Amino acid sequence: MGKRTVEVELSTTGMGLDGKPQRVPLFVGGDPAGLAVAAPPAMEPELEGEHMLINIGPQHPATHGVLRLVLEMDGETIVRCIPHVGYLHCGFEKIGEYRQYNQIIPWTDREDYLNSIGNNVAFALGAERLFGIDITPRCTVLRVIAAELSRIASHLVWMGTTCIDIGAFTPFLWGFQERENVYNLLEGWVGARLTTSATRVGGMAADIPDNWLEGLQGFIRTFPKTIDECERMLTKNAIWVGRTVGLGVMAPDEAINHGLSGPLLRASGVAYDVRKDFPYLDYETYDFDVPVGTAGDVYDRFLVRVEEMRQSVRILDQAVKRLPDGPINIDDPRVILPPKHKATNEMESMIHHFKNVMEGPRPPIGECYVAVESPKGEKGYYMVSDGTSKPSRWRIRPPSFVNLSAIPKMVEGHLLSDVIAINASIDIVMGEIDR
Amino acid sequence: MSAVSQPFAIVYPGWDSDATPATPRNVPVSGGEQSPAAAAVQAQFPGAVVRTVVSRGETSLIVNATEIHAMIAWLKDDPTQSYEYLSDITAVEHRDLALAIEVVWHLRSLRFRRFIRLKVLIPKGETLSVPSVWDLYKAADWLERECYDMFGITFTGHPDLRRILxxxxxxxxxxxxxxxxxxxxxxxxxxxxxxxxxxxxxxxxxxxxxxxxxxxxxxxxxxxxxxxxxxxxx
Structure with a gap:
């Protein structure tokens, strides 16, 4: 395998000759080829051709949901992998055809449930493009804050669960503690932690409360320390490096051809980030970097995600500084509900309220595809309007779904235990895959 | 297991594009500038494009089913187009049941940072069948299976077209x-x-x-x- 050099700090290889635990530097800056991927065990001649079928899931803690993998094994080596999905299918796209645009927003919470507020933002952006609406400056910045907070929360869950899959427990606890802070912030803003439903077509459900920004600034101050701690635990840890380097390698052209997106694609050396290349929410005016890997393996995906969290903190910092005053909703009674006191006192507002609630806003006929950079990759919403208040087609382009479709290619030739690490590195959310 | 002896060269999208990407503003609901791919496709495949629609700043080409595969292959490989990234394959059936079922391809060019939508209309009553692009993009594997699963559209040439969800x-x-x-x-x-x-x-x-x-x-x-x-x- 590879000639990648990953610097590894102290580690133990086990017991010494004297029966005491051995504590020696395994290697420092050396060639980890022998350590990273053990050569497949030599096949005994009489066992050749005897392939074995192993079923993982759908109820298995390491498949991150109800994913079923059928593995054809030659000894300990994967010859073929057949993934089966759909155990969580509940027809979101069908239901969306029977709901008004604002009524679809709660469904977007439940598809990629680790990134619910990011999905709300993405859906609202798509619907606004369909309606031909431009949102207010304050709403734009608030949505950036929402999307980046949710990216951090999602990456923390990824890091924690992957650590557990590979055998480390502590970063999981540290990560979930910080994720708790993110959810406390979201709870203070929209009242819900997981199923936020925070956006509306043309604005947000609620403005941030007083002093909320101070809480966010506190998070921005303290969170990088947690990333540093987790990195200290993992980045140069011999076990972590040994279990991740050289696994599931995707070359850049392969990754593009397989339609990978998000950290997976960037770990393969393609710097495609929707925020940079097809910007939305004024992302081109923020100063942030797109981390790119050069090896395309599980270890690089880890490094890319960790660096993305740091960049998200940078974006959050800039967003807090530039957050303008002003309204969060656009001034258009055709899509935005009037304030309650007006709806009960003024005839015009009451009519608008009634029409908005009972009939729903109607976009012009047409279609649009709006993609955002979700923590998993390029998440697109494709909406087709026939002029009524409900879309005649609402399509989710699920990044996890397309990323997972490359898993047979990624695990081929690896060992059974590496399937767990590779599967974890894709960062799948079955709610989004099965929809 | 493919041996990796050296790090991959990093691919930066937009390597042949001078334009600085920016957030679209005041996007018109319909009309606007066509993508340069529209004219290029019409020149390359005369008669294959039924209609070109620009809606919300996105160009949709409605094309004949017989030439969709050759067109996508050309868009992918031609150095002036270079649509090497397949974003999505899906289908649309309208509430007006007299309207044709649409099969939709969303393509991206990372090289020029462009986006285009291709559509094939299958009139009601005709066989729901279009050519598969699996041989061009491996991303089409599951996307086409999902489209078949949800709409019953057969993608001819797909090696493993069965239900997925x-x-x-x-x-x-x-x-x-x-x-x-x-x-x-x-x-x-x-x-x-x-x-x-x-x-x-x-x-x-x-x-x-x-x-x-x-x-x-x-x-x-x-x-x-x-x-x-x-x-x-x-």
Whole structure:
């Protein structure tokens, strides 16, 4: 395998000759080829051709949901992998055809449930493009804050669960503690932690409360320390490096051809980030970097995600500084509900309220595809309007779904235990895959 | 296992584009500038483009089904177009049942940071079949399977076109078609009855059983049930 050099700090290889635990530097800056991927065990001649079928899931803690993998094994080596999905299918796209645009927003919470507020933002952006609406400056910045907070929360869950899959427990606890802070912030803003439903077509459900920004600034101050701690635990840890380097390698052209997106694609050396290349929410005016890997393996995906969290903190910092005053909703009674006191006192507002609630806003006929950079990759919403208040087609382009479709290619030739690490590195959310 | 001897060269999208990407503002609901690909495709494939629509700043080319594969292959490989990234494949059926079913391809050019939508219209009553682009983009593998699963559109040339989100012997049809009721074809009690009556062996696909080489060893009645079970709702 590879000639990648990953610097590894102290580690133990086990017991010494004297029966005491051995504590020696395994290697420092050396060639980890022998350590990273053990050569497949030599096949005994009489066992050749005897392939074995192993079923993982759908109820298995390491498949991150109800994913079923059928593995054809030659000894300990994967010859073929057949993934089966759909155990969580509940027809979101069908239901969306029977709901008004604002009524679809709660469904977007439940598809990629680790990134619910990011999905709300993405859906609202798509619907606004369909309606031909431009949102207010304050709403734009608030949505950036929402999307980046949710990216951090999602990456923390990824890091924690992957650590557990590979055998480390502590970063999981540290990560979930910080994720708790993110959810406390979201709870203070929209009242819900997981199923936020925070956006509306043309604005947000609620403005941030007083002093909320101070809480966010506190998070921005303290969170990088947690990333540093987790990195200290993992980045140069011999076990972590040994279990991740050289696994599931995707070359850049392969990754593009397989339609990978998000950290997976960037770990393969393609710097495609929707925020940079097809910007939305004024992302081109923020100063942030797109981390790119050069090896395309599980270890690089880890490094890319960790660096993305740091960049998200940078974006959050800039967003807090530039957050303008002003309204969060656009001034258009055709899509935005009037304030309650007006709806009960003024005839015009009451009519608008009634029409908005009972009939729903109607976009012009047409279609649009709006993609955002979700923590998993390029998440697109494709909406087709026939002029009524409900879309005649609402399509989710699920990044996890397309990323997972490359898993047979990624695990081929690896060992059974590496399937767990590779599967974890894709960062799948079955709610989004099965929809 | 492919040996990686050196790090990959990093690919930066937009390597042949001078334009600085910016957030689109005041996007017109319809009309606007066409993507440069539209004219190029019309020049390369005269007569293949039925209509070009610009809506919300996005160019849609409505093309003939016979030439869609050659067109996507050309868009992917031509250095002036270079649409090397397949974002999505899906289909649309309109509420007006007289309108044709649309199969939609969303392509991206990372090289020029461009986006284009291709569409094939299949009039009602005709066979729902379009060529597969699996040989061009491996991303099409599951996207086409999902489209088949939800709409019943056959992608000719796909090596493994079977249901993906629903199970293989799902009998009720194709859920995203407009003639499919929201609650499904059967009542809750009928669905429960069907589920309890289903034979669990049918959950294993022929492919899994054949790679296990276990199929020959199964009892005869079980083999017959699996082999003759209806695979789709057609």
């Amino acid at each position: 629903l199970w293989e012997n799902y009998k009720e049809g194709f859920p995203l078609r407009k003639d499919f009721p929201l609650r499904g074809r059967f009542s809750r009690s009928e669905q429960l009855k069907n589920a309890l009556a289903a034979n669990p062996e049918a959950r294993y696909s022929m492919e899994e059983l054949s790679i296990a080489d276990a199929f020959e060893e199964l009892p005869l009645d079980m083999r017959r049930r699996i082999a003759s079970g209806p695979k789709t709702g057609e």
